[in-house]
Amino acid sequence: MLGGMNPSIGIVTLNAKFIHSSLSLRYLRNAARRAGFENVWIQEFIINQPVWKIAAEILKQKPDILGLSVYIWNRKQSFELLEYLRKQSPNMKIVLGGPEVSFEPELPEGYTLIAGEGENKWVEYLNFAAKGESPPQKTLEYWNTYGNDLPDLHPPYIEEDYDALKNRYAYIEASRGCPYLCSFCLSALDKKVRYFDDTDIRKQIQRLIENGTHKVKFIDRTFNLQPKRMMNLMQWLTQFEGTEFHFEVVGDLLNDDMMRFIATVPQGMFQFEIGIQTTTEEVQTTVHRKQSNTKLFNTIETLIQQDRVHLHCDLIFGLPGETLDELMESFTEVLKLKPHELQLGFLKFLPGAPIRNKIESHEYRYLSFPPYEFLSHKDLSADEVRFLKQFNETFDLFYNSKRFQFSLDHLFQSLSPVEVFKQLMAALEKENKVLNALSLDIQYRIFADTFCPDDDPLAWDLLQLDYLYHQRSYRLPGFMVERLTSNGSARTKTWDGDRKTMVVPFRHTLEWQGPEPKLIPSPNPVYYAVAHGDAASGYIARPRIERVEA
Numbered sequence: 088m089l090g091g092m093n094p095s096i097g098i099v100t101l102n103a104k105f106i107h108s109s110l111s112l113r114y115l116r117n118a119a120r121r122a123g124f125e126n127v128w129i130q131e132f133i134i135n136q137p138v139w140k141i142a143a144e145i146l147k148q149k150p151d152i153l154g155l156s157v158y159i160w161n162r163k164q165s166f167e168l169l170e171y172l173r174k175q176s177p178n179m180k181i182v183l184g185g186p187e188v189s190f191e192p193e194l195p196e197g198y199t200l201i202a203g204e205g206e207n208k209w210v211e212y213l214n215f216a217a218k219g220e221s222p223p224q225k226t227l228e229y230w231n232t233y234g235n236d237l238p239d240l241h242p243p244y245i246e247e248d249y250d251a252l253k254n255r256y257a258y259i260e261a262s263r264g265c266p267y268l269c270s271f272c273l274s275a276l277d278k279k280v281r282y283f284d285d286t287d288i289r290k291q292i293q294r295l296i297e298n299g300t301h302k303v304k305f306i307d308r309t310f311n312l313q314p315k316r317m318m319n320l321m322q323w324l325t326q327f328e329g330t331e332f333h334f335e336v337v338g339d340l341l342n343d344d345m346m347r348f349i350a351t352v353p354q355g356m357f358q359f360e361i362g363i364q365t366t367t368e369e370v371q372t373t374v375h376r377k378q379s380n381t382k383l384f385n386t387i388e389t390l391i392q393q394d395r396v397h398l399h400c401d402l403i404f405g406l407p408g409e410t411l412d413e414l415m416e417s418f419t420e421v422l423k424l425k426p427h428e429l430q431l432g433f434l435k436f437l438p439g440a441p442i443r444n445k446i447e448s449h450e451y452r453y454l455s456f457p458p459y460e461f462l463s464h465k466d467l468s469a470d471e472v473r474f475l476k477q478f479n480e481t482f483d484l485f486y487n488s489k490r491f492q493f494s495l496d497h498l499f500q501s502l503s504p505v506e507v508f509k510q511l512m513a514a515l516e517k518e519n520k521v522l523n524a525l526s527l528d529i530q531y532r533i534f535a536d537t538f539c540p541d542d543d544p545l546a547w548d549l550l551q552l553d554y555l556y557h558q559r560s561y562r563l564p565g566f567m568v569e570r571l572t573s574n575g576s577a578r579t580k581t582w583d584g585d586r587k588t589m590v591v592p593f594r595h596t597l598e599w600q601g602p603e604p605k606l607i608p609s610p611n612p613v614y615y616a617v618a619h620g621d622a623a624s625g626y627i628a629r630p631r632i633e634r635v636e637a
Contacts, residue, residue: 093126094152095126095148095149095150095152096119096124096126096127096150096152096153096213097129097130097145097148097153097154098112098127098128098153099129099130099132099145099155099156100131100132100155100157100158100161101131101132101133101136101141101168102132102134102161103133103134103161105133105255106254106255107256108131108255109129109131109156110243110259110260111184111185111205112129112131113129113243113248115156115184115206115209117245118209119209119213121241122210122213124217130145130148132144134160134161138168142172146175150176150179151179151180151216152180152181152213152216153180153182154181154182154183155168155181155182155183155184157184157185157186157187157188158185158186158187159435159437159457159458159459160457161187163456165187169183169198173197180199180216181198181199182198182200182201182209183199183200183201184201184202184205184209186437186438186439187438187457188200189202189203189233189439190202191231191438199212199227200227200231202230202231202233203233203235203236204236204237204238204263207236208230208236211226211230212230237279237281240260240263240281240282240283240284241287242283242290242291243260244291244294249294249295249297249298249300250299252295252298252299252300253298253299253300254300254301255302256302257295258306259288259291259292259303259305259306260305260307261283261285261305261307262282262283262308262310263280263283264280264281265308266280266309269374269375269376282313282316285319285320289323292327296330301330301331302330303331304333305332305335306335307334307335308335309336309337309340310334310335311337314344314345317334318344318345321357322348324356324357325352325353328356329625330356331355331356331358331625331626333357333358333360334358334360335359335360336360337361337362338363338382338383338387339378339383339386346393349390349393349395350393350395351395353395353625354394355395355397355626355627355628356625357396357397357626358396358397358398358626359396359397359398359399361383361387361398361399361400361401362400362401363400363401363417363421364376364378364401364402364403364406365406365413366416366420366421367408367416368380370409370413373406373408373445374406374407374442387424388424391424396626397427398428399427399428399429399430400424400428400430401429401430401432402417402418402429402430402431402432403432403433404431404433404472404475405434405461405464405467407442407451407464411467411471411474411475414475415505418504419505423504427626427627428487429482430487431475431479431482433460433472433475433476434453434460435453435460436460449464450465451463451464477512478509478512480521481515484511484525485511485530485534489557490527490531490553490557491553492553492556492557493552493553494546494549494553497545497549498538507538511533511534514533514536514537515533518533520533528565531550531553531566531567534550535547535567544595545594545595545608547594548595548606549604549606551567552604552617554567555589555591555630556617556629556630561587561588561589562589571592580635582618582633582635584616584618584633585618588616588617588619589616590614590615591615592612592613593606593612593614594608595607595608595609595613596609597613597615597632597634599632602629614634614636614637615632615633615635616633617631618631618632618633619631
């Protein structure tokens with residue numbers, strides 16, 4: 088018998104950051120305790136902690152059985168940790184689970200593998216171990232198969248969790264499974280969508296927020312499969328002022344009732360993540376993605392106009408059959424909609440994902456280790472992929488940072504987005520800044536050198552407004568101050584409202600149409616204070632702008 092009548096059972100994982108937390112550990116802990124195992128504990132670490140220290144912390148608990156949850160971001164450190172544990176505590180039984188080991192072709196020697204949703208299989212393993220028995224080979228093989236023995240759904244959090252999640256992300260599921268069959272996603276293997284109890288979800292969220300959690304992420308693959316249920320839950324969530332809620336939704340399933348409801352929610356409380364992936368219809372068919380581009384684009388456009396929900400969209404570079412020109416066309420079409428963020432991801436050949444069936448026919452080359460990212464295919468050369476990688480970094484720096492929003496919107500009226508970011512790429516290359524971290528002031532100076540000629544006061548006012556509006560700063564960068572001084576319009580003064588915000592001259596009067604500024608030329612300098620209040624919660628936070636008399 089392991090550990091007598093009360094074996095020590097640990098379940099651990101390595102998160103990417105401290106602010107993250109793990110749902111899987113809590114599901115497995117609760118399943119074991121419901122089955123009568125009392126001494127079950129969890130520990131969460133982060134991937135940048137020394138592995139020997141992680142091993143030492145685990146071994147302090149003297150576990151008889153250890154479950155380790157392995158993901159794409161922690162595989163390397165997890166297997167290094169396993170070697171420490173195996174050699175320092177050779178009698179400890181170790182069970183591996185998680186998507187990164189759910190599709191191992193063979194059982195690693197000395198470990199037990201559990202694939203897919205593991206609550207039932209984990210308890211079955213513990214029952215064998217408690218009796219001192221080894222699972223038969225047939226059972227081991229069954230545990231190493233995906234998508235079967237789906238457990239009943241129970242809430243993940245118990246009293247001991249709430250304090251530990253203060254000021255961290257809390258993840259929660261309202262459902263499991265996905266009805267879609269996109270071949271690049273492991274959710275394509277799920278055969279059934281199941282729903283958690285609404286009352287349990289609400290009780291858990293209430294307790295999390297009462298104990299200091301301010302960021303809640305729903306990890307349902309498609310949160311809006313049941314629109315009425317989604318609206319009821321979101322309406323209930325609006326009572327929690329100061330808390331942020333994130334959902335993954337399918338854009339072309341947001342019906343008219345849902346859109347009317349969204350127009351009434353508090354500004355900035357909710358974020359929608361909408362996966363577009365590609366607008367090339369032939370490629371959508373190839374990867375089994377059902378999507379109405381027209382309906383999806385209309386929905387995104389309406390969401391942006393409503394200005395209530397923060398919108399994060401996704402594209403995937405490297406899907407089978409998509410050329411560079413088609414990728415750039417998808418990028419341009421989506422960017423015209425002005426999503427708050429647009430993530431440009433690169434196709435990953437996740438173990439078990441159906442997209443792996445396309446490797447040979449599309450002549451894919453990809454990394455054999457995490458993140459399994461593609462390097463080229465027959466319609467997209469390695470040189471083109473390297474271009475896309477640099478393009479992506481430049482886009483993140485100048486668009487997703489939100490630091491250049493007004494200047495970029497102005498440029499897009501006369502230049503294509505692709506051309507704008509190509510010019511910024513060239514500027515970074517010219518200054519040998521590609522490999523270097525750039526200070527905020529250098530980013531703005533490079534943008535000014537590229538797109539703000541001396542005789543264009545509108546371009547300079549937009550850039551100056553961007554700088555003051557999009558980060559908490561009480562000063563302008565030196566090169567902007569020098570320009571104002573040379574034009575005879577600089578003055579040193581702070582706003583009376585807080586005695587620290589700089590009063591800045593503009594060559595235009597600022598008028599606002601919702602979140603968009605309209606700049607009207609002025610014959611004389613116009614002075615404004617752009618003041619940021621105390622740290623604001625929510626996905627949409629905007630400063631106060633006050634005109635100050637000269």
